[in-house]
Amino acid sequence: MLTRTAIYEGTIRDGREEEFFRRVREELEPLWRRFPGVTAVRVQRMQARDEDARPIAMILEMDFPDQATIDACLASPIRPESHAATVEVMKLFDGRFYHLVGAATVLAPAA
Structure with a gap:
């Protein structure tokens, strides 16, 4: 499994x-959930951060079975629709967003 993560770095306008x-809930989440091949969507609204951490307002994570599925998703007609909606919501935000793709190893807590 791969996770495509969008980091929303910056601040929401006062x-x-x-x-x-x-607007994220009503306008963006329905689009994100429609992406072909997505197996899970997580939206994290930041609650706290270390004093020296960069300002991150939100993290979006989408799980996919493999890179080919991510590539197909990014080529889908939903992507430009999602991007256009994101640009509108970002008018309330001072900052940027960028994407990372990672493969996680899940570790059980030590006994």
């Missing part, structure tokens, strides 16, 4: 946080 996350 007084617009609830509007930003409402």
Whole structure:
């Protein structure tokens, strides 16, 4: 399994946080859930951070079975629709977003 992660680095404009996350829920999440081949979608709204951490407002994670499925997803007609909607929501945000793809190893807690 691979996870494509979008990091939303920056800050939501003053007084617009609830509007930003409402629009994420109502406008973006339905599109993200429609991406072909996606097996899970997680949206993380940051609750706390280390004092010296970069300002991250949100992290989006999408799981896919393999790179070929990610490539097909990125070529799908939903991607430009999702990107256009994201650009509109980002008008409430000062910063940038970027993507990473990773393969996780899940470790059980030590006994």
